[in-house]
Amino acid sequence: MEKKAITLIGAGLAGSLLGIFLARKGYAVTIYERRPDMRKTAISAGRSINLALANRGIAALEEIGLMDEIRKVLLPMAGRMLHDEAGNTQYFSYGQRPEEVIYSVSRGGLNCVLMDLAEREGVTIEFGRNCRDVDFSARTVSLLDETTQTLRDVGFDTLIGTDGSASAVRAAIQRETNGSCREEPLSHGYKELCIQPGPNGEFRLEKNALHIWPRGEFMLIALPNPDGTFTLTLFLPNEGPESFASLGSAEAVRAFFEKYFADTLPLLPDLELQFLGNPLGHLATVRSEPWHYRDLALVLGDAAHAIVPFHGQGMNCAFEDVSALNECQNGEAGWEAVFEQFFALRKPNAEAIADMALENYVEMRATVRDPKFGLKKQLSFELENRHSPRFIPRYSMVMFHRLPYAEARRRGAIQEEILNVLVEGVDTVERVDFALAESLIGERL
Numbered sequence: 001m002e003k004k005a006i007t008l009i010g011a012g013l014a015g016s017l018l019g020i021f022l023a024r025k026g027y028a029v030t031i032y033e034r035r036p037d038m039r040k041t042a043i044s045a046g047r048s049i050n051l052a053l054a055n056r057g058i059a060a061l062e063e064i065g066l067m068d069e070i071r072k073v074l075l076p077m078a079g080r081m082l083h084d085e086a087g088n089t090q091y092f093s094y095g096q097r098p099e100e101v102i103y104s105v106s107r108g109g110l111n112c113v114l115m116d117l118a119e120r121e122g123v124t125i126e127f128g129r130n131c132r133d134v135d136f137s138a139r140t141v142s143l144l145d146e147t148t149q150t151l152r153d154v155g156f157d158t159l160i161g162t163d164g165s166a167s168a169v170r171a172a173i174q175r176e177t178n179g180s181c182r183e184e185p186l187s188h189g190y191k192e193l194c195i196q197p198g199p200n201g202e203f204r205l206e207k208n209a210l211h212i213w214p215r216g217e218f219m220l221i222a223l224p225n226p227d228g229t230f231t232l233t234l235f236l237p238n239e240g241p242e243s244f245a246s247l248g249s250a251e252a253v254r255a256f257f258e259k260y261f262a263d264t265l266p267l268l269p270d271l272e273l274q275f276l277g278n279p280l281g282h283l284a285t286v287r288s289e290p291w292h293y294r295d296l297a298l299v300l301g302d303a304a305h306a307i308v309p310f311h312g313q314g315m316n317c318a319f320e321d322v323s324a325l326n327e328c329q330n331g332e333a334g335w336e337a338v339f340e341q342f343f344a345l346r347k348p349n350a351e352a353i354a355d356m357a358l359e360n361y362v363e364m365r366a367t368v369r370d371p372k373f374g375l376k377k378q379l380s381f382e383l384e385n386r387h388s389p390r391f392i393p394r395y396s397m398v399m400f401h402r403l404p405y406a407e408a409r410r411r412g413a414i415q416e417e418i419l420n421v422l423v424e425g426v427d428t429v430e431r432v433d434f435a436l437a438e439s440l441i442g443e444r445l
Helices: 013-024 055-063 067-073 107-120 168-177 250-260 262-267 271-277 314-328 335-365 371-387 394-399 405-422 434-444
Strands: 005-009 028-033 050-053 075-077 079-083 089-093 102-106 124-127 129-135 140-145 151-155 158-161 180-195 209-214 219-224 230-237 281-289 297-299
Touching: 005 013, 013 028, 013 055, 013 107, 013 314, 028 129, 050 107, 050 314, 055 067, 055 314, 067 102, 067 107, 075 219, 089 371, 102 107, 107 124, 129 168, 158 168, 168 180, 168 297, 180 271, 209 335, 219 335, 250 262, 250 271, 281 335, 297 335, 314 335, 335 394, 335 405, 371 405, 371 434, 394 405, 405 434
Parallel strands: 005 028, 005 158, 028 124, 079 209, 158 297
Antiparallel strands: 050 102, 075 102, 079 089, 129 140, 140 151, 180 230, 180 281, 209 219, 219 230
16 A cells, blocks of 8 residues: 555544554654643543553553553552442452453543654644544645634545544544434433542552442442542433432532442542532443545544443543554555445444443443342353353453454343343352253353
8 A cells, every 4th residue: 555644633542542553654644633732731631530441452552562651550450349328348350360450541641651652653743723624525624723713724645533522524524425423412421529549648449449339320430540549430310300400509419429429428528619610521422334435534433433431441442443443454455445344344343332331331330239240240250160262251251352342242142141041049159050051051152
């Protein structure tokens, strides 16, 4: 394939990583980023402060030799710590092998490392450049200078949109192709809070766990940070008797936390100030097609398929996109064939993880409260020990393996049916009919 210039829109996690891959293949890469340079300006990294890095994202970072550097800022989370209304805790391991952990990582910190490496590879990043439109016939993008508020048109040879869920590149592709794009808002939003470390900088909760306060229709979660803080995120309906709409005063916020999350109050002396001062975030799933227009433009990551954060896979899926595009491009095919191959490969998997992320929200806030949850979790591990690789818990398939998401979802549905049969009328793993288990797994998996 003839090497030429490539223009990326968006220097977030996916754009910065893709820039590195392309630069190493000899392309002249320019990235236009709407925000200021977060390495020089104190700005929000956008959305959640923390992310959960898992196997798929790690694999992409290892491809560019970055994991040794990134490991220095990772905090391992080996399982979920559930907090009930009375303040009791219960721990559930994510996997059963030492390497089966996920990692809390700072979105902004990781983004800065990736931008540094991209620039070292020769990538040009221009900040404060907001892509407003794309003209495919003229091969130009219209960029608004956020400082001077002036528009200019910049030419491109090949354009890739890594510009997030409100992608301007996606909108242009949709316009040219009469494609489809559905944004499915979740009726729940989120708000972030922060637990400060103890007097000597110590963590005030177990630092190697993802903490969850499941309350049926809503939940609070906490992820650790290397500085001893925890980022708390409350996920709650936007409207209704117990919702963000009902928490407009300091008194209402205090009463709500006293009722549902009383054990967090000693950790949040400035609860009302944080809650009322911090912004309310919105959640949505974006499903679009096609992801490309001829050989001119492509979108990937959130720009193509934004998902809700409840499986910790938004970044991991985007990184896997980058790795997959790199793989598709290894032959001599032109960009249009590469884009078509990439879309055919990734679209079913994007749909699968979007659905699994929505399903995992129900599990995190509600299903974990079911007495059968722990039994099925324990049984899943036992069946994995006896019947791997035919039986692997769905969470493990998603987080610790690189099996396509669509296959993980297909197998996970069958496994859930098998588990439901096996735990019927049973209250301990010892009472499970393992002969029946072997028969069902042999027949269905």
